[in-house]
């Protein structure tokens with residue numbers, strides 16, 4: 001294939017090509033990125049998932065019972081556990097299907113109510129009962145008051161596996177009423193940037209290495225809730241943990257809301273990501289829709305949320321942000337109204353009044369914000385944009401290579417959820433079972449690359465793309481595949497085949513596309529060409545899908561002469577169905593060579609079948 005790239009004439013790109021998406025699903029936050037190690041730390045319940053003792057057991061013959069006391073720890077956390085036992089009494093937690101114990105500092109805290117004249121012992125124990133770390137905490141208890149106790153655990157060695165537990169014990173004979181009440185029992189390992197209430201380091205590292213430029217949050221279905229009242233309420237996710245009630249996610253478990261709005265923004269700060277904020281738009285997954293005459297409250301709530309994030313401390317909600325520790329306003333440039341409002345019977349009302357109500361109000365108050373509809377199945381008004389999601393088999397991704405060619409830059413499109421999910425080409429996706437392929441597989445990854453090239457060719461119309469869902473805890477997940485997969489052991493985290501391809505593309509961002517001509521049409525080689533005006537590098541991104549042989553490429557960039565050097569990176573894998581699995585080794589083969597332009601400035605190379613490649617001039 002001979003490709004000639006012109007000097008000018010392409011499009012400026014948004015600069016945000018590859019990002020990340022997060023909603024609470026697959027225990028990606030709770031039991032994942034949110035580094036809390038104690039599962040069910042505050043016995044939070046909801047009508048769907050009532051409070052329970054899940055993950056907890058009594059130490060020895062201790063009796064654990066859930067209580068809704070008349071003087072609870074807080075209104076948001078009404079349920080606590082009463083621990084009754086003679087001698088050594090206490091409770092033990094199994095963590096999120098294990099606890100990673102290694103030589104590092106673990107920071108813990110618990111609240112206790114009751115008069116007790118002894119000390120508490122916090123420990124990390126192996127499955128055989130070996131003490132991996134332990135510390136004594138002098139009681140500061142006061143009868144009839146909740147008192148917080150803090151502690152630190154410092155194991156001397158790494159445990160053999162993660163089948164460890166955390167226990168908190170006390171001398172039952174010294175508790176004046178024979179029992180004590182506990183709540184909000186928490187334990188954190190060191191976190192990314194040492195943030196309190198922070199993020200798990202290995203997962204942040206995997207993202208940092210990918211370099212996502214934006215974060216779309218907090219959903220996804222989880223933003224919408226199963227019912228209108230079950231929606232993700234931003235104001236319940238902020239402030240002290242004692243003020244966060246928790247809620248039922250839409251993914252078969254409850255969340256503590258420890259990973260809340262402020263934590264999402266800090267995550268953006270830490271990884272230098274542009275926030276793409278999803279605001280609730282009056283549709284619940286059960287199909288309930290807020291009627292037009294009741295929508296004002298929700299529109300105002302979205303405005304309040306934006307003011308909370310961006311307003312000066314002189315505004316009502318900016319002041320609230322300062323009160324919870326963040327006087328400095330953040331910047332929000334993108335707001336998405338709802339999530340997949342074309343589903344759950346939402347489209348008619350979205351078209352009729354819901355989208356317009358939010359769009360008009362947000363644009364009037366924040367003219368610099370790019371508002372996005374959560375679908376492209378409507379006539380998008382003004383300069384608003386849309387969000388397109390694609391879950392499909394590999395072949396269908398490739399068929400959609402040209403999809404954005406006829407879109408208008410007037411309505412920029414976010415590709416807010418993208419994943420080749422099913423290895424069954426030619427078979428429609430079975431939405432009744434959303435455990436598709438367990439992990440991204442190589443041919444699916446290559447097909448995504450083809451589709452992403454199609455998007456990059458239209459990077460003036462496409463704001464950027466993110467894989468979804470982004471992460472899963474292999475011990476408890478609802479939807480696969482994901483970009484990253486993990487369990488309790490950070491050493492086993494899998495960066496998927498897609499992570500490798502998306503990362504390669506993301507590390508070679510074009511500021512401008514450049515038009516290319518060729519006598520060959522696209523397929524089996526797909527490509528996009530452009531330039532990065534900051535590094536002055538010319539860039540070719542290519543992917544080969546379903547070729548019977550290697551594809552020879554002769555590539556020239558107008559103005560790039562003989563002898564110019566370029567780095568050519570080619571990703572391949574041992575086979576179309578090869579995957580990167582949790583605990584396994586990386587199967588993606590990355591080969592980088594430096595090549596020189598020939599007499600006519602041509603770069604000559606071959607790309608094998610099922611390869612993903614980038615060439616950048618030096």
Ligand code: AHR
Pocket residue numbers: 023025219220221222339340389417468469479
């Ligand atoms: O990414 C998983 C789900 O897929 C999201 O919650 C939803 O937006 C989409 O249907």
